[in-house]
Amino acid sequence: MTNAWTDIKNTDLVVVMGGNAAEAHPCGFKWVTEAKAHRGAKLIVVDPRYTRTASVSDFYAPIRQGTDIAFLLGVINYCIQNNKVQWDYTKAFTNASYIIQDGFGYSDGLFTGYDEEKRDYDRSSWDYVMDEDGFARTDPTLTHPRCVWNLLKDHVSAYTPEMVERICGTPKAKFLKVAEVISECSSPTKTMTSMYALGWTQHSHGAQNIRAMAMLQLILGNIGVRGGGMNALRGHSNIQGLTDLGLMSHLLTGYLNMPTEKEPDFETYMKSRQFRPLRPGQTSYWQNYRKFMVSFQKAMWGDAATAENGWGYHYLPKLDVPAYDVLRMFELMNHGRVNGYICQGFNPVLAFPNRGKVVAGLSKLKFLITMDPLETETARFWENHGEFNDVDTASIQTEVIQLPTRCFAEDEGSLTNSGRWLQWFWPAATPPGEARSDIWIMSQIFLRMREMYRREGGAFPDPLLNLSWDYHDPNDPEPEELAKEINGRALRDLTDPNDPSRVLVPAGKQVLNFTQLRDDGSTMCGCWIYSGNFNEAGNNMARRDNHDPDNTGAYLGWTFAWPLNRRTLYNRASADLNGKPWDPSRKLMEWDGTKWTGYDVPDIAPNAKPQDVMPFIMNQEGVSRLFSRGMMRDGPFPAHMEPFESPVQNVFNRKMRGNPVARIFESDVSQFGTSDEFPYAATSYRLTEHFHYWTKHNRVNASLQPEFFVELSEELAAEKGIQPGSWVRVWSKRGSVKAKAMVTKRIRPMMCDGKTVHVIGIPLHWGFVGAAKKGFGPNSLTPFVGEANIETPGYKAFLVNIEPSTAPGGAVA
Amino acid sequence: MDSPRTAVSNPPTQPMASNLGPGDLIRRSATAELPPPTRKLTEVAKLIDVSKCIGCKACQSACVEWNDTHPAVGENVGAYENPHDLTENMFTLMRFTEWVNPETDSLEWLIRKDGCMHCADPGCLKACPAPGAIVQYSNGIVDFIHENCIGCGYCVKGCPFNIPRISKADHRSYKCTLCSDRVAVGQGPACAKACPTGAIVFGTKADMIKHAEGRITDLKSRGYANAGLYDPPGVGGTHVMYVLHHNDKPHIYANLPDDPKISPLVQGWKGVTKYVGIAAMSMMAVGSVIHGVFARPNRVAAEDEENAEKLVEGKPVPPPNHATTSEGR
Amino acid sequence: MTAAAREAQFPSWDIVFFGGAFMNVELSRRGFLKATGAGVAATSLGAMGFGAAEAAVAAHVRPLKLANTTETRNTCPYCSVACGIIIYSKGDVRKGERAEVVHIEGDVDHPTNLGTLCPKGAALKDFVQAPTRLTQPRIRKPGSDRFEDVSWDAALDRIARLMKHDRDANFLATNAEGLAVNRWTTTGMLAASATTNETAWTTFKVAKALGIVGFDNQARV
Amino acid sequence: MVEKIQPGDAIHPGKPVTVDRYGPAARANHWITALSLILLGISGLALFTPSLYFLTGLFGSGQNTRAVHPWIGVVLFLSFFVFFFQLWRANLPERVDIVWLSKIRDLLSGHEENLPELGKYNAGQKFIFWGMTALILVLIASGVVIWEQYFAEYFSIPARRVAVLAHSVAAVLIICIFILHVYAAIWTRGTLQAMTRGTVTGGWAWRHHRKWLRELAGQRKTGPAE
Known part of the structure; x- marks a missing residue:
């Protein structure tokens, strides 16, 4: 989220698309009802189903799943055609005026440079025209035919209301109503917020869904302002934290990247990360990359990280592929190329697509280690549960070690919420039996392996032997020690560069925040963006001052938000080029002539003059990108792409299937179904009564939503002879499930490209262990395909068939 | 913000004396002579704004946890209501239409x-035969005192809203206590504390109406256009009220x-019939x-015995009164 | 030390009902509940001569089940709204006592949820006390149809051995061009997105130091 | 319609003559019915009006009262209907009953000689018999509808409301009839022994049910002399 949950109350219009906030985030959705009740805000829901969010909306429009880009580009087109653009904002704070190279173009649903063989684009022409000083050329008048604005205008012109209706199935009148209400937010005194979630990310073109809305928000001037923003409603309590801390294949902490094979040494690695400003006088904050990287390496390897060895650069693994994401790992597993797997609080048997392939993969492992407070289907993937998990136990040679962990009530530490608040919590209960904390378990595994390597030697033990582990009790580091390590400290006295006699931070003391980090090895910091979380003032994540001056929803005294306790990202964009708030009644930041003041921590240097430094300092341009250059694999602009399994063809290019650059493993190609065989468009989602596969262990939630079901329209039920509450079988090319039928008016057939499209909704909370009735998950059906840029599996648009059925074999209870 | 809060603070952990006692009773089931209340509490009310409700069932969940009930894990019958009806273990239920x-x-x-509407004129209390099994406090709360409940089910018949449920396990009647x-x-x-969107709020009845x-x-x-407050006068008003978008037709809400009103049959039963x-x-x-x-008692005379003896012995006895018996033959 | 920082140090007092962190609550609201049969009026009740009746009162209105519990500030572990919660327990882990959760409720002082909770959060106690909570390390041998209990020591030694064995066998120190790549691709790890940042940092250090590249979390699902 | 002599009815000559009116089984059954009705009356009244709720004390508690009442009702229903099948023929109405009823004042004022001769039962007894029969049917039917523990859930709440009202009204009526029955048995001296010893004196039979006595005598339905 660019803004905080509590900031949503400042909005005038909430657009929920690609998510179902009321269902999945009820307590965050509170701020929508607050905005409605106290600001008269309107709520628009665009979704294939009439959801719980829709039930309290002012306007609902149906949309076929997977076609959000067409819808949003349609809205952008509407805004441009009707001059509903926040011009001052767009001209000043976006790259609308930047001139693009002549080689770039778009036709037949594809951008220039497509190589069908490689399933990839040559993106070299997707860039700015540079001048002789290495700065990007611009045309502030927006008249240059190759400026971003004119290319965008041209690009979206195909998405007329008629085209939107044809692709999305949204009746033209409903689309126009939505577009009209959204376009009103181009006024500097009206803001709109976008609340989205996995309904946008879990597509092969997920990132482009989000870009489409972000672009719309930019031309409406809604980024960086109160009540605006792009608000990704994240799923798990600390999904933000784990991503921030780089617990992913391609990341290090704080969005530093894992090195690749093309970067054999530290200097080569750094060379592509200089991030020189692309406009004169701009701030490009990533220029500090080296400080963050060196401090991170010092946090990892302490004294073993030296200038001579590139700060232990050779200890870091180097990637040969963009990422060993989960899809790739399970693909490798199926090829017998993975022997061991550790699932810490993770249930891939229900979480990953194409469950058949997941279970087959796990069955080929030598060992599987699970760490969880609860039983999981994954820990018991080898156990036969009739139709619910029909495996041949004896033939599965995987050794499974199941470790009991503590849960939140017994644990201590911080969690980073969707609004980037790091909130500390305390333990309240004694863990059951021998359950131990994850910290203790990870430490034990580490200490035992380090001891073995010490004693026995083995493959490249250095990163392990030298890993910094100077905790009070190495067997069980305290959460506070770890938090301090994340914050970082001075390893030597840090002196003022202008006055070497002045010690800013004495050796051994916590740094104030990442602005004190150095690239000479004199500081260490586990995760630069978190720095400031636990400095000499104490544990800032445990702060509990809930004062909110002038009711802005900022709560600066409440815990700690990264970066630097900032609550709204890009908040400098809340003021115009002169530093005056676009909407004085909704002031966030203001230039008082000498410095930035307001309700938040400014997003740029507090004394950076408004005309000089633009708000988007994490971009080399200093402005936001309507045209994303070559940074996304599937295009600098979003373009309509059908799901890989779609009931209709891509109207721009009937041969094109799915995202043309999404990675498909060869073995999965034959696993895609066609609409002849599988005529119905399925989607998966969460229900408010449950949280993933945890709450089915909870008797209360199990009683509130006891049994797996699928939702379908009255029309389809009548056509298929399906009675409400009866058993149905739903199957795709990859698997089959049995469920109770929920026949509803909330799903209606849609007309897309001249064809009737029936939607089937499949919620995801059931498995074969726990208190709820045994059931299946949509992942038994979903395709094994990832998002083109970040490999998020697609769960939201796939094809199935349905028929009346009988109860599954193997007791349901 | 001016919207009412559901609670002034987090629940206390220090022992606190309860402030609802016998002196606050204004009605007590099957009790004719209730001492007059020692004070008049301000009436409270729970207001349920149906237009803000997202049907998340947090109220159900919070209710179960607070009241330590144990709803069964049922099955899906093609509806979002779970359990499918109010039960002795589920005092409140989201109904979806x-x-x-x-x-x-x-x-x-x-x-x-x-859930229970906490009527000002509670039909359950009227119907209840067990003294003190149902009480009404002067703040409007209608509460079931389970120790006194005999499980007869009269409250079920008395209730115009079909709320109380009799436990098959302990044969006592259960419903929302308004906590x-x-x-x-x-x-x-x-429930009001939990409600994520503030669709359920709690306060004085006057504040809630406002x-x-x-x-x-x-x-x-x-x-x-027909939005309105549901505070039905037929039961004297309620201490659980709804804001309905279509207050002209409450029946569309399940x-x-x-x-x-209290059924005339119940009125008749508890009134004139009694x-x-x-x-x-x-x-x-x-x-x-x-x-x-x-x-005088109707005694058998000596003459009657003699006649009987004569008859048995075959002696003459007074003949039958033919005028009155012939028809019977 | 600021007031906020002090609170940070001593966060989970049995707190604030009578004062303290009330900033977001209108004080006027506190008035009405007293007059509505609510709260704190034990003295006035006594003054009215009802002191002796209090035993009867207890039989009337259920006694507050949270009396004499320990209160702890915590955060809901489910979605990333990260609602503030208060755990009421019998016993106090900070005093080294055994503690058992009695009840969990929203924290009204929390700016985001203001004391509210969703149906999952409101039932958190039954997650903590689920019958399917794990209490013992267990191992399932290849081909077996059941788990067997093992000690922590045995389980951890086994894990370390299995991992070292695989790492030593399959660690890729250099690629075909002789470049140091230090990759271990044959053992992967999924990290839990419901663990703390501190846990995550520990996990990160261990996994990356081992050279594990098949490393992911729930960000994608 | 020919009135049949009830099996077991017989005359024993002697001083005074005794007449067998009820056999041991019938008497046992009568008392089971009577006891059930009394218990039902007590428990029912306890639940009917708060002023009599204290009667639940006889059953230990309100819960017990609630639990036991319907079961006693079942007992009553069964025992009464055994009774019913024994007696229904003797209780069929006759024209003489109308004459008898028209002269009821003579009965109450002690001028029974002005009344017609009667068979085994007079109109009052028949009224009680049929009244009880009808009310017990109403009570058992309505009672099932409101039997919370087992059956109530199968009926709609409006139906239960009708049933509870019907049950109450029927109960009031049956209690009234019960009082009439008991009082009549006491006021008419010599009656009680019919249900205790099973016999009445010949004089009692002569006075109240002369036709019945004549028939027994006429049919020589006499038992052996004692």
Whole structure:
């Protein structure tokens, strides 16, 4: 989220698309009802189903799943055609005026440079025209035919209301109503917020869904302002934290990247990360990359990280592929190329697509280690549960070690919420039996392996032997020690560069925040963006001052938000080029002539003059990108792409299937179904009564939503002879499930490209262990395909068939 | 923000004396002579704004946890209501109705939190035969005192809203208490505390009516011309009220009664039948006694015995009274 | 030290009902509940001569079940709204006592949820006390149809051995071009997105130091 | 219609003559019915009006009262209907009953000689018999509808409301009839022994049910002399 949950109350219009906030985030959705009740805000829901969010909306429009880009580009087109653009904002704070190279173009649903063989684009022409000083050329008048604005205008012109209706199935009148209400937010005194979630990310073109809305928000001037923003409603309590801390294949902490094979040494690695400003006088904050990287390496390897060895650069693994994401790992597993797997609080048997392939993969492992407070289907993937998990136990040679962990009530530490608040919590209960904390378990595994390597030697033990582990009790580091390590400290006295006699931070003391980090090895910091979380003032994540001056929803005294306790990202964009708030009644930041003041921590240097430094300092341009250059694999602009399994063809290019650059493993190609065989468009989602596969262990939630079901329209039920509450079988090319039928008016057939499209909704909370009735998950059906840029599996648009059925074999209870 | 809060603070952990006691009772089931209350508490109310409700069932969950009930894990029957009805383990239930507005032809998903309405004139209390099994406090809370409940089910018949449920396990009647134990220590009900969107709020009844007016104005501005407050006068008003977008037809919200009243049958049963019946039985008994005292007993005379002996012995006896018996032959 | 920082140090007092962090609550609201049969009026009740009646009162209105519990500030572990919760327990882990959760409720002082909770959060106690909570390390041998209990020591030694064995066998120190790549691709790890940042940092250090590249979390699902 | 002599009815000559009116089984059954009705009356009244709720004390508690009442009702229903099948023929109405009823004042004022001769039962007894029969049917039917523990859930709440009202009204009536029955048995001296010893004196039979006595005598339905 660019803004905080509590900031949503400042909005005038909430657009929920690609998510179902009321269902999945009820307590965050509170701020929508607050905005409605106290600001008269309107709520628009665009979704294939009439959801719980829709039930309290002012306007609902149906949309076929997977076609959000067409819808949003349609809205952008509407805004441009009707001059509903926040011009001052767009001209000043976006790259609308930047001139693009002549080689770039778009036709037949594809951008220039497509190589069908490689399933990839040559993106070299997707860039700015540079001048002789290495700065990007611009045309502030927006008249240059190759400026971003004119290319965008041209690009979206195909998405007329008629085209939107044809692709999305949204009746033209409903689309126009939505577009009209959204376009009103181009006024500097009206803001709109976008609340989205996995309904946008879990597509092969997920990132482009989000870009489409972000672009719309930019031309409406809604980024960086109160009540605006792009608000990704994240799923798990600390999904933000784990991503921030780089617990992913391609990341290090704080969005530093894992090195690749093309970067054999530290200097080569750094060379592509200089991030020189692309406009004169701009701030490009990533220029500090080296400080963050060196401090991170010092946090990892302490004294073993030296200038001579590139700060232990050779200890870091180097990637040969963009990422060993989960899809790739399970693909490798199926090829017998993975022997061991550790699932810490993770249930891939229900979480990953194409469950058949997941279970087959796990069955080929030598060992599987699970760490969880609860039983999981994954820990018991080898156990036969009739139709619910029909495996041949004896033939599965995987050794499974199941470790009991503590849960939140017994644990201590911080969690980073969707609004980037790091909130500390305390333990309240004694863990059951021998359950131990994850910290203790990870430490034990580490200490035992380090001891073995010490004693026995083995493959490249250095990163392990030298890993910094100077905790009070190495067997069980305290959460506070770890938090301090994340914050970082001075390893030597840090002196003022202008006055070497002045010690800013004495050796051994916590740094104030990442602005004190150095690239000479004199500081260490586990995760630069978190720095400031636990400095000499104490544990800032445990702060509990809930004062909110002038009711802005900022709560600066409440815990700690990264970066630097900032609550709204890009908040400098809340003021115009002169530093005056676009909407004085909704002031966030203001230039008082000498410095930035307001309700938040400014997003740029507090004394950076408004005309000089633009708000988007994490971009080399200093402005936001309507045209994303070559940074996304599937295009600098979003373009309509059908799901890989779609009931209709891509109207721009009937041969094109799915995202043309999404990675498909060869073995999965034959696993895609066609609409002849599988005529119905399925989607998966969460229900408010449950949280993933945890709450089915909870008797209360199990009683509130006891049994797996699928939702379908009255029309389809009548056509298929399906009675409400009866058993149905739903199957795709990859698997089959049995469920109770929920026949509803909330799903209606849609007309897309001249064809009737029936939607089937499949919620995801059931498995074969726990208190709820045994059931299946949509992942038994979903395709094994990832998002083109970040490999998020697609769960939201796939094809199935349905028929009346009988109860599954193997007791349901 | 001016919206009411559901609780003034987090629940206390220090022992606190309850502030709802016998002196606050204004009605007690099957009790004729209740001492007058020692004070008049301000009336409280829970206001359920159906237009803000997202049907998340947090109220159900919070209710179960606070009241330590154990709803069974049922099955899906093709509906979102789970359990499928109120039970002795589920004092409140979200009821879902998919309603197509005939005027706009658009779908509305009407979601109503069902549960005890805490009527000012409670039918359950009226029907209850067990002294003190149902009480009403002067703040409006109607509470079941389970120790006194005998499980007869009369409250079920008395209730115009079909709320109380009799446990098959302990044969006592259960329903929402409006969290009397929380209210007694300064807390709002658990459901109102939990409600994520503030669709359930709790406070004085006067405040809640005022709050509802604001909500109704907002709804009218959004095109719900018939938005209104459901505080049915037929039961003297309730201490659980609804803001409905379509207050002109409450029945579309899963059969919420348009004009609830205590059934005339129950009124008749607990009213005229009781009084006339007792009078009739008393008169019968008293009449018998009076007759017994003042009239001579109907004794068998010696002559009767002689006649009987004669008859048995075949001697002549007075002939039958043919005038009156011939017809019977 | 600021007031906020002090609170940070001593966060989970049995707190604030009578004062303290009330900033977001209108004080006027506190008035009405007293007059509505709520709260704190034990003295006035006594003054009215009802002191002796209090035993009867207890039989009437259920006694507050949270009396004499320990209160702890915590955060809901489910979605990333990260609602503030208060755990009421019998016993106090900070005093080294055994503690058992009695009840969990929203924290009204929390700016985001203001004391509210969703149906999952409101039932958190039954997650903590689920019958399917794990209490013992267990091992399932290849081909077996059941788990067997093992000690922590045995389980951890086994894990370390299995991992070292695989790492030593399959660690890729250099690629075909002789470049140091230090990759271990044959053992992967999924990290839990419901663990703390501190846990995550520990996990990160261990996994990356081992050279594990098949490393992911729930960000994608 | 020919009135049949009830099996077991017989005359024993002697001083005084005794007449067998009820056999041991019938008497046992009568008392089971009577006891059930009394218990039902007590428990029912306890639940009918708060002023009599104290009667639940006889059953230990309100819960017990609630639990036991319907079961006693079942007992009553069964025992009464055994009774019913024994007696229904003797209780069929006759024209003489109308004459008898028209002269009821003579009865109450002690001028029974003005009344017609009667068979085994007079109109009052028949009224009690049929009244009880009808009310017990109403009570058992309505009682099932409101039997919370087992059956109530199968009926709608409006139906239960009708049933509870019907049950109450029927109960009031049956209690009235019960009082009439008991009082009549006491006021008419010599009656009680019919249900205790099973016999009445010949004089009692001569006075109240002369036709019945004549028939027994006429049919020589006499038992052996004692």
